[in-house]
Amino acid sequence: xxxxxxxxxxxxxxxxxxxxxxxxxxxxxxxxxxxxxxxxxxxxxxxxxxxxxxxxxxxxxxxxxxxxxxxxxxxxxxxxxxxxxxxxxxxxxxxxxxxxxxxxxxxxxxxxxxxxxxxxxxxxxxxxxxxxxxxxxxxxxxxxxxxxxxxxxxxxxxxxxxxxxxxxxxxxxxxxxxxxxxxxxxxxxxxxxxxxxxxxxxxxxxxxxxxxxxxxxxxxxxxxxxxxxxxxxxxxxxxxxxxxxxxxxxxxxxxxxxxxxxxxxxxxxxxxxxxxxxxxxxxxxxxxxxxxxxxxxxxxxxxxxxxxxxxxxxxxxxxxxxxxxxxxxxxxxxxxxxxxxxxxxxxxxxxxxxxxxxxxxxxxxxxxxxxxxxxxxxxxxxxxxxxxxxxxxxxxxxxxxxxxxxxxxxxxxxxxxxxxxxxxxxxxxxxxxxxxxxxxxxxxxxxxxxxxxxxxxxxxxxxxxxxxxxxxxxxxxxxxxxxxxxxxxxxxxxxxxxxxxxxxxxxxxxxxxxxxxxxxxxxxxxxxxxxxxxxxxxxxxxxxxxxxxxxxxxxxxxxxxxxxxxxxxxxxxxxxxxxxxxxxxxxxxxxxxxxxxxxxxxxxxxxxxxxxxxxxxxxxxxxxxxxxxxxxxxxxxxxxxxxxxxxxxxxxxxxxxxxxxxxxxxxxxxxxxxxxxxxxxxxxxxxxxxxxxxxxxxxxxxxxxxxxxxxxxxxxxxxxxxxxxxxxxxxxxxxxxxxxxxxxxxxxxxxxxxxxxxxxxxxxxxxxxxxxxxxxxxxxxxxxxxxxxxxxxxxxxxxxxxxxxxxxxxxxxxxxxxxxxxxxxxxxxxxxxxxxxxxxxxxxxxxxxxxxxxxxxxxxxxxxxxxxxxxxx
Numbered sequence: 001x002x003x004x005x006x007x008x009x010x011x012x013x014x015x016x017x018x019x020x021x022x023x024x025x026x027x028x029x030x031x032x033x034x035x036x037x038x039x040x041x042x043x044x045x046x047x048x049x050x051x052x053x054x055x056x057x058x059x060x061x062x063x064x065x066x067x068x069x070x071x072x073x074x075x076x077x078x079x080x081x082x083x084x085x086x087x088x089x090x091x092x093x094x095x096x097x098x099x100x101x102x103x104x105x106x107x108x109x110x111x112x113x114x115x116x117x118x119x120x121x122x123x124x125x126x127x128x129x130x131x132x133x134x135x136x137x138x139x140x141x142x143x144x145x146x147x148x149x150x151x152x153x154x155x156x157x158x159x160x161x162x163x164x165x166x167x168x169x170x171x172x173x174x175x176x177x178x179x180x181x182x183x184x185x186x187x188x189x190x191x192x193x194x195x196x197x198x199x200x201x202x203x204x205x206x207x208x209x210x211x212x213x214x215x216x217x218x219x220x221x222x223x224x225x226x227x228x229x230x231x232x233x234x235x236x237x238x239x240x241x242x243x244x245x246x247x248x249x250x251x252x253x254x255x256x257x258x259x260x261x262x263x264x265x266x267x268x269x270x271x272x273x274x275x276x277x278x279x280x281x282x283x284x285x286x287x288x289x290x291x292x293x294x295x296x297x298x299x300x301x302x303x304x305x306x307x308x309x310x311x312x313x314x315x316x317x318x319x320x321x322x323x324x325x326x327x328x329x330x331x332x333x334x335x336x337x338x339x340x341x342x343x344x345x346x347x348x349x350x351x352x353x354x355x356x357x358x359x360x361x362x363x364x365x366x367x368x369x370x371x372x373x374x375x376x377x378x379x380x381x382x383x384x385x386x387x388x389x390x391x392x393x394x395x396x397x398x399x400x401x402x403x404x405x406x407x408x409x410x411x412x413x414x415x416x417x418x419x420x421x422x423x424x425x426x427x428x429x430x431x432x433x434x435x436x437x438x439x440x441x442x443x444x445x446x447x448x449x450x451x452x453x454x455x456x457x458x459x460x461x462x463x464x465x466x467x468x469x470x471x472x473x474x475x476x477x478x479x480x481x482x483x484x485x486x487x488x489x490x491x492x493x494x495x496x497x498x499x500x501x502x503x504x505x506x507x508x509x510x511x512x513x514x515x516x517x518x519x520x521x522x523x524x525x526x527x528x529x530x531x532x533x534x535x536x537x538x539x540x541x542x543x544x545x546x547x548x549x550x551x552x553x554x555x556x557x558x559x560x561x562x563x564x565x566x567x568x569x570x571x572x573x574x575x576x577x578x579x580x581x582x583x584x585x586x587x588x589x590x591x592x593x594x595x596x597x598x599x600x601x602x603x604x605x606x607x608x609x610x611x612x613x614x615x616x617x618x619x620x621x622x623x624x625x626x627x628x629x630x631x632x633x634x635x636x637x638x639x640x641x642x643x644x645x646x647x648x649x650x651x652x653x654x655x656x657x658x659x660x661x662x663x664x665x666x667x668x669x670x671x672x673x674x675x676x677x678x679x680x681x682x683x684x685x686x687x688x689x690x691x692x693x694x695x696x697x698x699x700x701x702x703x704x705x706x707x708x709x710x711x712x713x714x715x716x717x718x719x720x721x722x723x724x725x726x727x728x729x730x731x732x733x734x735x736x737x738x739x740x741x742x743x744x745x746x747x748x749x750x751x752x753x754x755x756x757x758x759x760x761x762x763x764x765x766x767x768x769x770x771x772x773x774x775x776x777x778x779x780x781x782x783x784x785x786x787x788x789x790x791x792x793x794x795x796x797x798x799x800x801x802x803x804x805x806x807x808x809x810x811x812x813x814x815x816x817x818x819x820x821x822x823x824x825x826x827x828x829x830x831x832x833x834x835x836x837x838x839x840x841x842x843x844x845x846x847x848x849x850x851x852x853x854x855x856x857x858x859x860x861x862x863x864x865x866x867x868x869x870x871x872x873x
Contacts, residue, residue: 004046005064007071008039013315018043020235022094025335032314034307035331038075039089039239040068044096047211047233057208065207066200069238076240080199085122086115087199088132088241091206093213095234098336100457102222102435103213103234104143106206107276108136108241110199116180120173128246130176131168135276137183137195140202144209147190149431155182167285169274203238210236218435225439225462227839242331244324245276252277255290255304257312257319260340260460261399261451263347263520267291267308269321270450277322277333280450286469287450300330311335316357317366318348341398341460342371346520360527361871367524369838369861369868374400374463375518376857380499381511388497388506391484394445394470396503397456402442402465403497403509406490408477410437417441424496426482428475430455438464443498445505447475465500473505525553525860528867534845536862537613537853539831541565541601546608548856553863556613556700557605558764558853559831562680563621565601566594575626576637578676580651586641591679598683599690606691606699615702615764615831615853616684617743618677618721619669622660627652661778666707667742670717677705677717681724689732701738704764708742711755718759743831745769750811754818757826763819764853765812767832767840771799774808800833803840813847820848829853838865845869 011019011027019027023041030036046061073079078087088110093103111119111133120129141147159165159175171179187195196202213219214234223230244252255269270287272279273296280287294301304323307330311319320338324331340348349363358366380401404422407413410433413423417440425441427434429448438444438458443465446455450469459466474483482490488507490496497510537558538549546557566575574597577590605614628634628648638645657663670677681703688699703721708714718740729736742749742756745766749756757763772779777786779800789795796802803809812830819826829851834840836854841862844852846869854862 001060002045003064004043004049004061005068006041006043007068008036008041011041016096017232018045018235020044020094020096020237021098021336022092022334023235023237026237026239028314029311029332029335032310034310035329037240037242037331037333038072039237040072041094042207042236042238044233044235047214047235048231050208050211051215051233055208055212057204057211062204065203065238069200069203072238072240078240080110081112081115083114083118086110086118088115088119089203090237090239090241091203091210092237092239093210093234094237095214095228096232097226097228098339099219099222099226099228100339101431101454102219103216104210105278106136106139106143106209107278108132109140109202109206110241111136112197112199114197115199123246125246126173127171127176128243130173130180131171131245132243132276134176134179134183135278137180137187139278140195140206141183141187141190143213144205145187145191147186151186151190152183155179155186207236207238210234218433221435221439239333242324242326242333243276244272244326245274246327248273249327250274250325251293252280252324253287253290253293253322254280255308255321255323256338257308257321258338258340258344258348260318260320260338260344261396263318263340263344263351265351267305268451271323277324280453286448286471297325297328300325300328303330307332313357316352316362318344339457339460342374342463343399343518343520345371346375346518346524350520350523361531363524364528364531364864364867365871367864369865371463372521372860372864373857375521376515376860379501379512379515380497381513384511385499385506388508388510390504391486391488391490391496391507392470392472392505394447394467394472394503394505395451395456396499396501397451397453397468398444398459398464398466399501400443400463400465401497401499401501401510401512403495404442406482406492406494406496407437408475408480408492410434412492413437414440424498426473426475426477427455428477429453430458438462443467443500445470445473445475445498447471447473459500465498467498467500467503467505470503470505521860525863528864529553531871532863532866533870534841534849534866535851536859536866537615537829537831537851538856538859539835539853540856541605543604543608545856546605549859550608550612552856552859554856554859555851556615557609558615558829558835558851559704560605560614560616562598562601562617562619563625565598566619566626571597572626573637573640576628577641579623579626579655579673580637580643580648581641582643582647587675591675595679595683598680599687602684602687603690606687606697606701607695609699611698611700613700613702615704615741615762615829617704617706618667618680620666620706622657622663622665623655623669624657624660624664627655661772667705667713667717668707670705670720671713674720678720678724681721682728685725685728685736685738686732688738689728689734689736692734692736693732698736702762703738703740704743704762705740706743706766707745707769708756708760709746709748711752711759714742714756715759741827744812744815745773745832747774747811750815752818753815754822757819757822760826762827762829763815765815765828765830765832765849767803767808767812767830767834768800770811770832771804771808774811775799775804797839802837803834803843805840805843809843809847816847816849827851836862838862838868841865842869842872845873 008030013028016024091106116133120126138152251273253271259268269290322334352358404424472485480492497506537556538554539559540546541560574590581587691697739761741760741762831853835852836858
């Protein structure tokens with residue numbers, strides 16, 4: 001019989017797939033002899049079984065739970081509903097991958113009308129006992145019965161307001177008893193049933209609710225965002241309760257072994273006295289800095305420091321640790337590898353390598369490629385920033401600088417984003433229900449909570465700028481207003497600027513500038529390059545983009561597009577003359593002008609690329625893109641060519657296409673207008689030769705012919721190109737050569753790659769067009785329906801962002817195999833959008849490409865992904 005339930009003493013950290021991250025770590029800490037409350041874990045397999053059975057918990061699982069529960073009662077000496085020593089437990093989710101706040105938790109389970117009095121008498125603390133019971137009623141009502149949180153919170157606020165209480169800790173035993181009575185009435189009114197008094201009934205209902213929370217909307221959004229499979233399921237951890245809310249000798253907190261925002265070594269965290277765990281993470285009270293615990297409880301603090309050091313050394317990573325102090329006795333409730341900002345992630349791995357804890361290869365695998373982008377993003381212009389006064393300052397929970405418009409609710413924020421606005425989400429505190437608004441926000445601001453609150457943890461995980469605990473701001477979500485300390489009132493839609501590194505908030509928009517160099521990122525990427533097989537080039541043809549690419553250590557340019565060079569006012573006029581001229585003299589005159597313009601373009605590009613490889617793609621877009629469209633443009637062209645407007649319009653009509661993306665474009669232009677590619681080739685070669693003669697730069701040019709579909713077609717066009725190269729080189733009497741290859745971007749070209757390879761010196765896969773033609777999806781229009789395909793799980797990913805390895809990838813695999821049967825050492829690369837996508841890069845490594853080429857700001861991401869693909873294999 002399959003085992004579905006494990007005591008903590010039976011597990012280990014390597015069983016995260018089965019026990020979840022929390023359960024495997026609780027087991028590991030128990031085996032290390034740390035003060036972990038007793039408990040057991042119901043496996044992820046039980047969750048998957050529950051979902052597959054239509055949300056039914058099978059009898060065998062129930063049986064194993066009851067057997068393990070009995071063992072737990074024997075170990076602890078406590079029993080459910082015991083009249084002297086009742087057992088109370090927590091029920092917590094715990095998936096393989098940490099999903100903070102996305103699933104559900106219930107505390108104090110086992111309390112009922114009888115045991116609450118037993119607990120009150122035993123502890124001589126009825127305030128504590130009834131506070132625990134009302135927490136159970138509220139959490140159970142919210143999680144199990146889906147009763148809205150505000151139904152309970154409104155009653156609590158009523159009691160506080162009635163008695164002029166500022167804090168929950170001011171409520172008396174009578175107040176809590178009153179609230180227990182009211183909460184039970186709410187439960188009855190909302191569900192039509194009395195709150196269950198049998199602890200075992202409570203337990204099974206809670207377990208099922210946690211299993212069901214795996215499928216709740218916020219968990220689904222989080223999994224989609226972080227690419228976590230729905231098939232994994234969550235484990236459920238049943239753990240003996242320890243209490244941080246028994247009085248001022250008790251407390252609860254969350255701490256990190258390093259600063260999760262900066263990566264600096266040293267204890268970082270917060271705690272609350274006389275509180276339970278959710279009080280810290282929910283942000284309902286602003287917590288105290290962990291260093292204050294040394295003053296309040298020096299022995300407990302010293303013990304905690306030792307445990308933190310032991311856990312970081314054991315796991316070889318920064319730890320996020322939850323703890324509770326019950327009457328000055330320390331308990332560890334959880335440890336996990338802590339969520340951190342990208343900046344912190346790179347500092348931590350560099351520190352761990354330098355201290356000998358990790359190897360360079362292990363460090364490379366510890367950081368994620370998507371962590372890099374936030375480190376490359378702009379920061380506020382310091383000089384302009386000095387002219388602004390902060391309207392509020394909170395805790396700097398997640399770094400970054402951005403501006404946007406204020407919104408208060410996830411739904412309205414999402415609509416604003418869809419309108420193209422930059423959204424700043426303002427909340428008193430966030431909850432998991434806000435996840436959809438948080439995901440699309442440029443920044444998040446809360447007036448409550450600390451550095452370990454829900455908003456802080458989730459924002460850091462997403463790399464989103466965040467300021468929390470900004471108590472200087474009075475945020476009214478219902479009125480959609482923010483009152484500042486200066487008496488200003490901000491409304492929804494107002495423009496603000498957020499500095500997540502300082503915690504400051506400013507009115508209006510502040511310009512940004514490029515981020516400064518991150519030495520730790522540079523160090524890790526240097527290690528990555530030594531561990532990579534594939535190289536990384538960039539798609540760039542402007543001076544700015546080429547400079548950016550080389551600043552990120554691209555080894556060359558994998559795609560320099562020439563079509564962008566023809567759209568200036570003088571250029572496009574000459575291009576129109578070339579296409580529409582009726583006599584050879586006008587056509588040659590336009591060609592000569594365009595050639596000189598192109599030489600200037602290529603001189604600038606080659607001066608920047610020096611002796612790095614640069615792949616220049618000859619003209620690709622359809623002819624119709626260059627044709628005049630307005631009456632004024634037609635009039636000007638007619639005058640320039642000494643033709644009538646009627647003649648120009650007739651010529652335009654003759655060239656018009658129903659489906660231009662599948663029409664007169666790419667190498668087809670060289671078949672009908674061979675002079676275009678000949679002109680471009682001569683401009684390329686003359687520019688390269690000029691640099692060699694004048695500056696001694698031996699430019700490594702690769703000329704790429706686009707949209708090849710047939711071997712004879714490529715042979716025809718290549719012959720023209722090579723004749724142009726030979727003519728210019730022989731006339732110059734300078735020793736120089738270049739390669740001529742083609743872009744593989746049509747399914748037929750993949751299937752006949754062995755024939756095409758006989759006429760090409762290299763291939764570069766253009767995955768944008770290849771995906772478009774394989775799927776039959778228009779790339780420009782797919783956005784109208786791709787979202788629906790993803791939501792309904794008809795597609796795993798957007799194929800224009802992440803390569804479809806099953807279809808498009810198989811065509812690439814076939815093309816590579818065929819090409820290398822003809823030319824085993826043939827250079828192969830990719831220059832489509834997916835060249836900078838980490839998941840796609842793993843596939844490109846697997847099939848044996850030599851390089852990937854991507855946009856300049858994705859070069860560092862691709863460098864890390866290439867190393868990880870090689871190390872993983």
